[in-house]
Amino acid sequence: MHADTLSEFFLPGFEARDLGPLAGLLRAKPYLDALITLFRGGEDEVLVRLLMLREIGARADAPRWSPQELDSHFGYINPIKRDTVLKRLRDNGLLVWDSDNALYSLSEPGRVALSAIATLTQFADGDAELGYLTAQVAAGQAVGNIAPEALQHLLARLNELHGDFENALESQSEFQIRSARAKLESVWRWVEKGTEVMRGVLADDETDHAVHQVAQAIALAQGRMLRMAGVFQRRLAELAAQRVHLGQSGLTSTNVADWLRGRSQEQLAALGRDLLTFHPEPAFVVSDILLDVAEFELIERERADETASALPTSELAASVSAVEAERLLLAEELYGFLKGIDTTAPLARAVLSDTYPETAYRLSLLSLLGDAEAALEHSIVADLVKLPLALVTEDAIDELDHPNVATLTRGHLKPLGKVK
Incomplete structure (x- = not known):
């Protein structure tokens, strides 16, 4: 031109x-x-x-x-x-x-x-956008010349993803939350890589002030993303507890909804044929609202191209009372141990148990220490997370002489009043 x-x-x-x-x-x-x-x-x-x-x-x-x-x-x-x-x-x-x-x-x-x-x-496969943007920032950081525009694009994409995840949580829809969790898992490695890059940028004293400010905002956005995994898991657990079991068939309302979502319009119409003796006329529906909802469902709503939704075979629902009782005992045992800590204690002393599953369960409970959302519940887990303790981990792995647990993240527990 x-x-x-x-x-x-x-x-x-x-x-x-x-x-x-x-x-x-x-x-x-x-x-x-x-x-x-x-x-x-x-x-x-x-x-x-x-x-x-x-x-x-x-x-x-x-x-x-x-x-x-x-x-x-x-x-x-x-x-x-x-x-x-x-x-x-x-x-x-x-x-x-x-x-x-x-x-x-x-x-x-x-x-x-x-x-x-x-x-x-x-980056044609997976989350191409986040992977490509992270790679551009990492390349600039490696040669000491990060483009502020590349940082702005990365920050914008992280904020967009976080907004999508929050919308999924607010929807209270198990299907949307599961889809959002799958999306988070697909971009997880790029978020972790971006965290490493931002750590290097913020540690460089010669970083330009404008670049430093955007890098701080990216670090905060990445921190919010990393916390989303636990939020998704807790919300799905809450929704799982609300599922309706269909008699003694072993099926739940979620199984049926999954199966129905995989049917075509013709198949759904065939299922409902001859079940209604009159045509419903919902006079209470406002026409403009109905049009907006229909436009979203038919045009704007994104659906997965293919979803495995085979209906499970009929079987008796497995009893989970024994497992729940065992976990309750483990949580109470760990609470009793943590309540007596008044000085710094090694992580291995708190979590190591006779078996790997018990050790993993104890470690998952310790990760909830200080979690404000989990503290609102009325359970032994809520009492545990309210304890005045902080879990401090290091970027190192300890090798253990244990029959079922080979390695453990190095770390320790400190009373909150003594954490510096």
């Missing part, structure tokens, strides 16, 4: 190069031109250009190509189309022709564009 054409987009008196946001784009124009060359045109043309450019750039041991080598390597492409793509890449500066040696090679903008595309395609 020429300067005189670009000026037509602005009001008289405004110079394009004087606008800060646009000035940065103009400085990167050679690289943007490379991307424009690659992505202008039809989808099929773009894919073939990317295919050929990636193949040319992938030969690191011999980065220069002769025309004969290109013809041989891309023998599976129509010769006319192949020559057209090569000419476009050469005419727009992505390929450089060395007339003295009669060889092709990638130009600097072409190599940069190809590298950016390689990074993008690397």
